[in-house]
Amino acid sequence: ECPLLHSSHVCYSPLANSSKTPETMKTSHLASAVLLFITFLVGVVGNGLYLWVLGLKMRRTVTTLWFLHLVSCYLLFTLLIPFFAIYILLDFHWVFGMAACKLLNAFISMGMFSSVFLLTLISLDRYTLIHHPIWSRNHRTMPRAWKLAVGVWLASFGLSAPYLAFRETHVVDGGRIACINNYNISGDWNGTKTQDLGRRVHLAIFMVRFLLGFLMPFCTIVGCYVCVGLKMKEKKLAWAGKPFKVMVAAMVSFFIGWLPYHLFHGLKLYEKEVPESVMGALLVIYTFTSCFNASFSPILYLFVGEKFWKVFRTSLFTLVKAAFVDDLSSSAPVSSGRHGSEVKNTKQEMV
Numbered sequence: 001e002c003p004l005l006h007s008s009h010v011c012y013s014p015l016a017n018s019s020k021t022p023e024t025m026k027t028s029h030l031a032s033a034v035l036l037f038i039t040f041l042v043g044v045v046g047n048g049l050y051l052w053v054l055g056l057k058m059r060r061t062v063t064t065l066w067f068l069h070l071v072s073c074y075l076l077f078t079l080l081i082p083f084f085a086i087y088i089l090l091d092f093h094w095v096f097g098m099a100a101c102k103l104l105n106a107f108i109s110m111g112m113f114s115s116v117f118l119l120t121l122i123s124l125d126r127y128t129l130i131h132h133p134i135w136s137r138n139h140r141t142m143p144r145a146w147k148l149a150v151g152v153w154l155a156s157f158g159l160s161a162p163y164l165a166f167r168e169t170h171v172v173d174g175g176r177i178a179c180i181n182n183y184n185i186s187g188d189w190n191g192t193k194t195q196d197l198g199r200r201v202h203l204a205i206f207m208v209r210f211l212l213g214f215l216m217p218f219c220t221i222v223g224c225y226v227c228v229g230l231k232m233k234e235k236k237l238a239w240a241g242k243p244f245k246v247m248v249a250a251m252v253s254f255f256i257g258w259l260p261y262h263l264f265h266g267l268k269l270y271e272k273e274v275p276e277s278v279m280g281a282l283l284v285i286y287t288f289t290s291c292f293n294a295s296f297s298p299i300l301y302l303f304v305g306e307k308f309w310k311v312f313r314t315s316l317f318t319l320v321k322a323a324f325v326d327d328l329s330s331s332a333p334v335s336s337g338r339h340g341s342e343v344k345n346t347k348q349e350m351v
Contacts, residue, residue: 257293
């Protein structure tokens with residue numbers, strides 16, 4: 001069966017292999033689709049509110065810039081999810097065309113890489129703040145932060161570009177149209193030589209995605225926070241500091257969110273040796289963890305960052321209050337008076 005998100009392997013229609021159990025497949029597909037729709041609803045609302053507060057209600061700093069781009073990655077991810085949920089509900093029948101097959105998978109992969117790289121950048125930024133405060137004071141500027149953020153998006157696009165080449169639609173058994181990867185680099189899907197070459201290309205792409213999209217970033221993130229923690233302990237700083245709690249939450253959600261994803265794709269290289277029930281269960285697990293990472297991480301940040309939570313509550317109260325003003329003429333003096341001061345006071349620095 002084809003994985004529901006940005007797959008990195010050749011896969012076929014769930015019904016193409018008669019040894020698979022239809023009931024088992026349909027159950028896992030339905031569970032995955034339900035999780036995706038829940039992710040979409042929670043993610044759009046949560047990420048939208050988070051962007052609203054970060055972009056309009058908090059003072060623009062390097063830290064808020066990092067999280068502004070990070071939440072934008074999550075929002076990009078969640079906005080594309082309904083296409084893949086529909087794909088699953090139609091029993092992996094792709095109805096959106098070849099161009100959408102390539103572009104949607106490239107964009108969702110770009111969102112994944114961007115979020116991973118930004119979390120790594122945030123951890124390195126926190127490390128330099130603690131261990132090299134003088135250097136940070138002189139070099140940690142908004143223009144440099146903007147350049148790094150743009151570099152993250154460009155690098156993510158480059159790593160996701162293979163989808164524009166390998167991703168394509170293919171008619172499978174039963175007349176279904178599957179949106180899958182053809183690593184054979186040929187229209188001959190069943191040729192022995194092209195399948196061997198395709199397997200090597202598939203393995204190379206998986207290794208690049210695993211190393212750059214998980215292993216190296218995770219080791220960097222863990223290393224940075226271990227060093228930060230030791231320095232905080234040495235200086236007897238409070239472990240309950242808001243920035244530290246937000247960063248630890250980001251690190252935990254990153255690990256939980258993406259380890260099952262890469263494990264699933266690694267096992268797909270040996271799917272003939274792996275029981276179908278194991279792959280089906282792992283599909284549901286990695287769908288849930290990916291959903292959690294994209295949709296629930298911003299909510300997690302919201303609750304562990306108390307200053308952000310205070311700004312959010314104040315901003316939401318102000319918004320609701322303004323919504324109940326009778327007319328524009330009566331709202332004008334309010335916006336320039338106490339209401340305006342409330343909005344201004346909500347412009348605070350994140351964590």
